Amino acid sequence: MKMSVFGTGFAGQTIAEKLFQLGHSVMVGTRDIESLLKKDQKDYIGRPPFKEWHAANKGIELGNYKEAAAFGEMIINATNGAGTIEAFESAGEENLNNKVVLDISNPLDFSKGMPPSFFVCNTDSLGETLQRTFPKMKVVKSLNTVNAYVMVNPGLLSEDTNIFISGNDPSAKEEVKNLLMSFGWKEKYLIDLGDISTARGTEQLVAVWVRLMGALNTPMFNFKIVKGNLPQ
Numbered sequence: 565m566k567m568s569v570f571g572t573g574f575a576g577q578t579i580a581e582k583l584f585q586l587g588h589s590v591m592v593g594t595r596d597i598e599s600l601l602k603k604d605q606k607d608y609i610g611r612p613p614f615k616e617w618h619a620a621n622k623g624i625e626l627g628n629y630k631e632a633a634a635f636g637e638m639i640i641n642a643t644n645g646a647g648t649i650e651a652f653e654s655a656g657e658e659n660l661n662n663k664v665v666l667d668i669s670n671p672l673d674f675s676k677g678m679p680p681s682f683f684v685c686n687t688d689s690l691g692e693t694l695q696r697t698f699p700k701m702k703v704v705k706s707l708n709t710v711n712a713y714v715m716v717n718p719g720l721l722s723e724d725t726n727i728f729i730s731g732n733d734p735s736a737k738e739e740v741k742n743l744l745m746s747f748g749w750k751e752k753y754l755i756d757l758g759d760i761s762t763a764r765g766t767e768q769l770v771a772v773w774v775r776l777m778g779a780l781n782t783p784m785f786n787f788k789i790v791k792g793n794l795p796q
């Protein structure tokens with residue numbers, strides 16, 4: 565399948581690589597190709613500049629958001645939450661309409677340092693904002709509650725764990741479920757929370773996630789939901 569990944573950071577690179585390994589045709593989208601390929605700095609987690617990853621992954625195409633949107637049959641949104649709406653606006657509605665968008669982004673505001681706060685929360689979410697702004701896209705929020713390595717390789721954790729899914733369109737959610745299963749997620753651990761407004765819950769779960777990362781001293785963990793019976 566032709567897949568577009570919006571975002572060239574750690575999450576975008578990790579997902580693009582996995583999709584390519586699985587045999588998909590992949591194009592990664594960015595704001596400005598020229599300046600991205602000129603960058604010499606490491607990223608915020610100390611990974612080498614994008615151009616090194618690009619050189620090592622020759623089969624993965626690079627385009628601006630418009631080109632990437634036109635390329636993909638499905639789009640994965642791995643942009644910084646603060647730039648998500650702008651990135652999709654620059655992609656052009658004609659390239660987005662009717663497409664399934666797997667939205668892994670989080671509306672995190674790092675302007676006051678760590679831990680981040682949310683620039684949209686409580687009665688709204690970034691997933692809903694994206695769906696509202698582009699009503700003809702089929703936005704499915706998922707994977708935003710795990711580290712990118714875990715997103716594409718849940719077997720890195722010592723047990724099966726859960727992933728949440730939020731979206732308005734049932735067939736789009738089925739397509740995303742199938743993609744997640746191709747990444748290694750088991751069907752019975754995928755929890756469909758309901759429509760896109762349920763993304764309020766999973767985006768805000770990231771407030772717990774960042775504190776767990778501090779307490780556990782690793783980003784390699786996930787939530788596991790355990791059910792029980794009411795007492796008689």
Ligand SMILES: NC(=O)c1ccc[n+]([C@@H]2O[C@H](COP(=O)([O-])OP(=O)(O)OC[C@H]3O[C@@H](n4cnc5c(N)ncnc54)[C@H](OP(=O)(O)O)[C@@H]3O)[C@@H](O)[C@H]2O)c1
Nearest residue numbers: 571572573574575594595642643644645647669670711712
């Ligand atoms: N990293 C993870 O393990 C992880 C886990 C769960 C969820 N997420 C979510 O996935 C998304 C991507 O995370 P990330 O860690 O890969 O890196 P990031 O630094 O949050 O995002 C980097 C990407 O966002 C793009 N972007 C577009 N508009 C932007 C703007 N106005 N300001 C800043 N960046 C903009 C950048 O584009 P250019 O290429 O044009 O610079 C770059 O490709 C985030 O929403 C994050 O919350 C990440």
